[in-house]
Amino acid sequence: MQSIIHGFLLSLGLILPLGAQNVFIFNQAANHKSLFKTLPVIIAAGLCDTFLITLAILGVSLIIISMPILQIMIYIIGLIFLMYMAWSLWHEKPSTFNTYNSMSAKKQVSFALSVSLLNPHAIMDTIGVIGTNANIYDGWDKIFFSLTTISVSWIWFLFLAIVGKKIGHIDKSGKYIVLINKCSSIIILIISILIFKSLFELIF
Template identity: 35%
Template sequence: MTALLAGLALGLALIVPIGAQNVFVFGQGVSLGMPRALWAVAGAGLCDTLLIVLGATGASALLDSVPGLRPAMLAAGALFLTYLGVKSLRAKPAEIADETGSWSPARTLRRTAAVSLLNPHAVLDTVGVLGAAIAAQAAASRAVFATGAVAASWVWFLLLAGAATGLRGFMTKERRVWFDRASGAILLVFAAWLAYEFVVVLK
């Protein structure tokens, strides 16, 4: 039980702070509501589960040993977040009204996976930090600790999507536009951060 709670606490500490993945899942809850937003929850949870398992099996050492992998991840993440940010900043009420009509589970899963796996900070934190923490546990406790970390991701994303769904009644199309633009600005800040780190890594 101690190992499970420790994994849960560390997982929440890494995932709760605002980031591109949280912004996206929350936005899906506002845009689509339940149960459609559960596809975003599932996508984000599965991606985090995959990264935690990779960290537990020693993939963090691979991230440090492959030349050029970190700069490539930073560049890809910066470009993708810039695309999402600009798209959100250009949101219009008419486009928001039609969003549910273009919805599909596969599209939501693809977008969630892209936000989750093209964010190098999320990858490095999940694989590196959690991987090191899992490795530091006693052999008998590692699986339980990892289970707690995985549970943290699923519980948090479910709560996030649920809270966003609760706000749908308040979010008129006009308010949604400003919410989307604020989300876009946040994503562009993260994109700029990744681009800065890319430049620093190349020096």
């Protein structure tokens, strides 16, 4: 029970803060007409978190910390993707508009991959926090800890999508969805600025 409670509280504390991944999942659920159409982004984000957490617990992801060049590359690529995402969300219109084309599954997955696998802050949190805390457990306790942290991610992403869909369903005119898109874009832009600051400090 200790490892399960520990994993639950730790992963919940890491995933609750407003980040690019959470913003994007919520945004897509609010913009699409059905929850089913947001499954690509939910599944992609869940698989990415599962992948990162598994690597962190196995210790494989420590390679990233030991290679400054690799860190810089992740920061640069992640920054470019987040800037593009901020621009896309700023110009995105809600599904209540006749001229709106829902973001394709392929684009949802590519954006989800970028905010999950190319987000330096998320990677460092996973490696530095979850990976480190997992080292205090062995055997079944470590397995329970791992499964709990992974489960929290999946449940949280589904919860975000449900809440986003409810808001999108209430907003018949689409004006609030436009506001959500603008706010999402600004939040991701701020995250991009913070990543640029971290990149600058890493290089200089």
